[in-house]
Amino acid sequence: MIDFEVLRSYMDNDDDIIAVVLMAFLEEHEDGADKIQTLVNDQNWSELFITAHSLKGILASFGEVKAAEKLEIIEGLTRNGDAPNDEDIQFVIQELNVIKGQIKEYLASAV
Template sequence: MIKIEELKAICGDDDSMVEMLLNLYMEEYGQCDSVIQQRYTSDDLDGLFKISHELKGMFSNLCAQDAMTLAQIVESSSQAGTLPEESAIKDLCQEIRAINQQINTILA
């Protein structure tokens, strides 16, 4: 989950900046759990590496440490040429859905 108070502090308590970042995430990555599942199912290691690498950076920017760690697990495995464990994919996708729900609540 996003540590929203940390994110606000980084943004200088500027709510419009926080909203902009959250909207950007939703536009770019709001459906990424489906993308990850598709790439996992099709053994697309390069695609998994790319999306998990992007997510790791985005989650770092959004103060979502747990999600960043989960993305890093998928990134490391796929970068090494190994299909990640199914549990790693499920955990990452579950965290993404929780973050999406959190963002939708904040932006409502």
């Protein structure tokens, strides 16, 4: 879940910048949950490593702690070509869907 206080502190409380960052996230990662599931199904650990690494940093900057921690675990395992834990994958997928909803709600209220 996004911690908007953390996000605001990173973005100097600039609502315009926050909106741009959130829109960019949606453009890049709106299908992130589906992508992760597909990569797991295909056992494409090298691509899952890249995706987990990217999302981990972005979500941490949004003040999201739990999914970022799970992504760090997934990143570590897939870096070595090992399969991630299914519970971690499912947690991240659920959290990405919650975050997507938060972003869409924030952007709708900002317009």
